[in-house]
Amino acid sequence: MHSFRTDGEAIVLSPRRRRHSGVTTQKVGLVYIAPPLALFVFGILVPLGYGAYISLWRWDGITQATFVGFxxxxxxxxxxxxxxxxxxxxxxxxxxxxxxxxxxxxxxxxxxxxxxxxxxxxxxxxxxxxxxxxxxxxxxxxxxxxxxxxxxxxxxxxxxxxxxxxxxxxxxxxxxxxxxxxxxxxxxxxxxxxxxxxxxxxxxxxxxxxxxxxxxxxxxxxxxxxxxxxxxxxxxxxxxxxxxxxxxxxxxxxxxxxxxxxxxxxxxxxxxxxxxxxxxxxxxxxxxxxxxxxxxxxxxxxxxxxx
Missing domain, CATH: 1.10.3720.10 (MetI-like)
Known part of the structure; x- marks a missing residue:
């Protein structure tokens, strides 16, 4: 696949170069989304999952918990x-x-x-x-x-x-x-x-x-x-x-x-x-x-x- 400069001259990009460029773009995107994704996972999903787990037990926060299901x-x-x-x-x-x-x-x-x-x-x-x-x-x-x-x-x-x-x-x-x-x-x-x-x-x-x-x-x-x-x-x-x-x-x-x-x-x-x-x-x-x-x-x- 070719790309053209402003002077009309074609530049041939090798498949390896294109793959390298795509991988780099993906890495940059992951760096940008990593902080909010981590905040969402550890600030919302993990507490939500732990709350769902606790809801299956009878527990006062100190003594031994008893599993009660639903x-x-x-x-x-x-x-x-x-x-x-x-x-x-x-x-x-x-x-x-x-x-x-x-x-x-x-x-x-x-x-x-x-x-x-x-x-x-x-x-x-x-x-x-x-x-x-x-x-x-x-x-x-x-x-x-x-x-x-x-x-x-x-x-x-x-x-x-x-x-x-x-x-x-x-x-x-x-x-x-x-x-x-x-x-x-x-x-x-x-x-x-x-x-x-x-x-x-x-x-x-x-x-x-x-x-x-x-x-x-x-x-x-x-x-x-x-x-x-x-x-x-x-x-x-x-x-x-x-x-x-x-x-x-x-x-x-x-x-x-x-x-x-x-x-x-x-x-x-x-x-x-x-x-x-x-x-x-x-x-x-x-x-x-x-x-x-x-x-x-x-x-x-x-x-x-x-x-």
Whole structure:
């Protein structure tokens, strides 16, 4: 095989030279991918495999382990505490995922059709909860929702003192209060994602819809939502994953209380691993949670592609 220089003269490359060049390129490529590959193997695959191995044993981390096979998984799917924790986790999906996405879409549809001034400033303010430490967020909301906190003081000020309560300590309202915090926390992320994508929507589409007689609601469902479909899928996967893996906020504010009213799967895994030292049960529960999150995330992506 020949190759040509700019002056038209042909240069013949021997097969050995070509093979040597290909091998060198492969070695260079392996050098580049080796660090992230090693990080993936030793940081994700090895711990995942070790966790799967531990889940087959009854072990407290100190004494002799006892092989139990899949009993830990069977206990996880039949234990009322586990089922209640999963129910709480899926209840929070509505606050962490559905409400922020719907709210973000509505505000994005308004801003995309009727641009506001100081859009950059609005983005910074909306995204601010994402850059705050989860500990800071939890402590701040503990203060806001305390018995003598600003929320209850505001209710008393407007004559609704009968509604005041210790929101995070109430058996009925503790979980919805956690959901309200999550909705505030994730709404900024969804809004920023949607606002960034809305900049690429051609305004001629809105003009064409207006010519066809479409009102604001019809424009929203016919132009804005279809144009943001891919970003909606990304936001759905991100918020859904956060809602099911929610640990830090709940642990800082209520630690799963009162009486397990805010206990979710992530906090239950932590308690079984580090409080009651049931490492096998905790590993099985964590793997089940990971599989559920992966399956639902892949399902959301698959459905969006088919649509």
């Amino acid at each position: 009993d830990n998984y069977l206990d996880a799917v039949t234990d009322p505490l586990v089922l209640q924790a999963f129910a709480h986790s899926f209840f929070l999906v509505a606050f962490y995922s559905a409400i922020p996405i719907c709210l973000g879409l509505v505000l994005t549809g308004v801003i995309a059709r009727y641009p506001l001034r100081f859009t950059g400033t609005w983005r910074v303010l909306l995204f601010l909860p994402q850059v705050l430490s989860i500990v800071v967020v939890g402590v701040a909301w503990q203060w806001l929702l305390a018995a003598d906190g600003p929320v209850n003081q505001l209710l008393r000020l407007v004559g609704l003192g009968g509604l005041t309560r210790v929101w995070l300590g109430d058996f009925v309202w503790a979980l919805p209060a956690q959901g309200a915090i999550g909705a505030w926390l994730m709404s900024g992320l969804c809004m920023v994602l949607f606002l960034s994508a809305a900049q690429n929507i051609d305004h001629e589409l809105y003009d064409a819809a207006a010519v066809d007689g479409a009102g604001p609601v019809r424009e929203f469902f016919a132009v804005t939502v279809p144009s943001l479909r891919r970003v909606i899928v990304v936001a759905a996967v991100l918020t859904f994953t956060v809602s099911l893996n929610n640990f830090g906020l709940i642990w800082v504010t209520t630690r799963g209380g009162p009486g397990g009213a805010t206990q979710v799967v992530a906090t239950l895994v932590y308690e079984r691993a580090f409080v009651v030292t049931q490492l096998g049960s905790a590993s099985a529960l964590a793997l089940l949670l990971g599989l559920i999150v992966m399956a639902i995330s892949l399902g959301i992506t698959r459905i969006s592609r088919e649509d």
